[in-house]
Amino acid sequence: MTKYSAKQLLERYIEGTCSAEEKAIVESWHLKELERKNFEPDPNQLEQAHENIWRSINSRSKDNFPRPILKRLPYRYAAAVIVTIALSAALFFFIQKNTGYATVKELLVKSGKDFIPGGNKAILTLADGSKISLTDAATGKLINQSGISITKTKDGQVIYKIDSKEAADVKLKQPIYNTITTPKGGQFQIDLPDGSKIWLNAESSLKYPMVFKGDIRKVELTGEAYFEVAKAGQPFIVASNGQEVEVLGTHFNINSYADEGNTKTTLLEGSVSVAGLGSPQIVNRNSNIVILQPNQQAILNTNNIIKVQEADIENAMAWKNNLFIFKGESIESITRKLSRWYDVEFSFEGNASNLSYVGIVSRSKNISSVLSIMEGAGNVHFKIDGRRITIITK
Numbered sequence: 001m002t003k004y005s006a007k008q009l010l011e012r013y014i015e016g017t018c019s020a021e022e023k024a025i026v027e028s029w030h031l032k033e034l035e036r037k038n039f040e041p042d043p044n045q046l047e048q049a050h051e052n053i054w055r056s057i058n059s060r061s062k063d064n065f066p067r068p069i070l071k072r073l074p075y076r077y078a079a080a081v082i083v084t085i086a087l088s089a090a091l092f093f094f095i096q097k098n099t100g101y102a103t104v105k106e107l108l109v110k111s112g113k114d115f116i117p118g119g120n121k122a123i124l125t126l127a128d129g130s131k132i133s134l135t136d137a138a139t140g141k142l143i144n145q146s147g148i149s150i151t152k153t154k155d156g157q158v159i160y161k162i163d164s165k166e167a168a169d170v171k172l173k174q175p176i177y178n179t180i181t182t183p184k185g186g187q188f189q190i191d192l193p194d195g196s197k198i199w200l201n202a203e204s205s206l207k208y209p210m211v212f213k214g215d216i217r218k219v220e221l222t223g224e225a226y227f228e229v230a231k232a233g234q235p236f237i238v239a240s241n242g243q244e245v246e247v248l249g250t251h252f253n254i255n256s257y258a259d260e261g262n263t264k265t266t267l268l269e270g271s272v273s274v275a276g277l278g279s280p281q282i283v284n285r286n287s288n289i290v291i292l293q294p295n296q297q298a299i300l301n302t303n304n305i306i307k308v309q310e311a312d313i314e315n316a317m318a319w320k321n322n323l324f325i326f327k328g329e330s331i332e333s334i335t336r337k338l339s340r341w342y343d344v345e346f347s348f349e350g351n352a353s354n355l356s357y358v359g360i361v362s363r364s365k366n367i368s369s370v371l372s373i374m375e376g377a378g379n380v381h382f383k384i385d386g387r388r389i390t391i392i393t394k
Contacts, residue, residue, distance in 0.1 A: 115342045115367040115387070118202055120156030121186030125179040127210075134158060134180070134188060146176060148193060148210050157189040160210060175209035182223070184343035195230030201319050202340040203257070224255045226320045239277075243300045247272045252292075253316050259336060263300040266316040267292040276304040324361045324370055331355040331374065331391065342367045343387065350393030355379060 121135040204223025221240040231249030241256035250270025256263045275289040297311035318325040335346040359373035383390040
């Protein structure tokens with residue numbers, strides 16, 4: 001498709017004058033087409049289309065999720081986002097007509113289920129090993145331990161609050177640890193007694209003392225979490241998958257899923273130091289320690305080497321903002337995210353290593369909305385057996 005014809009087709013699509021077949025072509029454009037350097041749609045047209053489509057979607061949806069920001073995206077990505085969030089009836093017609101395969105929505109209807117999104121689910125493990133299901137527990141005070149009350153709120157938070165002088169005595173003794181674990185399809189927020197707030201993503205855990213004692217505030221993370229650390233005299237340290245992050249008071253995200261390979265620390269506000277655990281302790285301030293500034297990201301690889309790069313804040317914070325955002329993301333990376341959030345398993349038939357996708361979808365949507373992005377590219381179809389989804393590449 002030439003630059004001229006692509007622009008004309010996009011203009012007709014925005015104006016609503018294109019045919020059903022042309023609409024299907026626009027909505028099934030793949031990243032490789034959109035990433036061509038000579039394809040730069042007019043930014044005013046993109047913004048107009050974005051506003052119109054988003055207004056249309058919000059008028060039809062009861063979901064409360066934020067309008068995505070396109071101004072900071074390259075225009076070829078912005079165009080892909082607009083295509084992705086557009087209405088998709090013609091797209092499904094196009095897929096059936098040209099491949100002979102049923103759409104993923106039809107397969108899910110036939111199987112009797114469209115996997116629903118995750119929600120506020122977690123297990124709280126107390127110091128004595130006893131467990132409380134935060135998924136099933138009623139809202140209100142859950143327990144009082146050593147003068148500290150643990151309360152569950154109706155909107156998916158666990159709040160720790162010092163209730164009595166008894167809690168002060170805890171600081172003089174060995175720390176008492178609690179652990180919150182989210183399953184696949186779960187997320188939860190924890191408010192610690194020092195005022196720090198932590199949001200846990202799916203299939204993650206956070207181990208923390210009920211009361212911070214000594215010269216540091218230290219927690220242990222597996223998986224992914226976003227931190228808003230309250231300022232205090234003690235540094236706050238997060239140990240996660242081969243690294244330690246030290247702050248005083250700041251906002252940052254850590255993605256430390258073992259199956260992702262690299263551990264990513266993204267700074268939104270303040271300043272943090274990141275050290276590989278193979279290096280000397282943070283307090284020594286020696287080699288392999290980096291200091292991040294806002295909008296920077298540290299990537300720790302399996303060789304304990306840290307690289308610093310400019311952060312894609314929208315992408316790093318997408319899960320926290322209840323969105324999936326894909327900007328040329330590999331199909332393997334996408335399916336790992338979907339597996340955690342929808343509690344499903346994926347397998348592949350054929351070579352999927354060269355497949356990547358662009359799109360934006362609310363995490364409040366059923367899985368079919370996300371899979372339709374892949375399906376719309378016209379290079380995969382699906383088989384569904386129980387909670388296993390097989391992606392068949394062409």
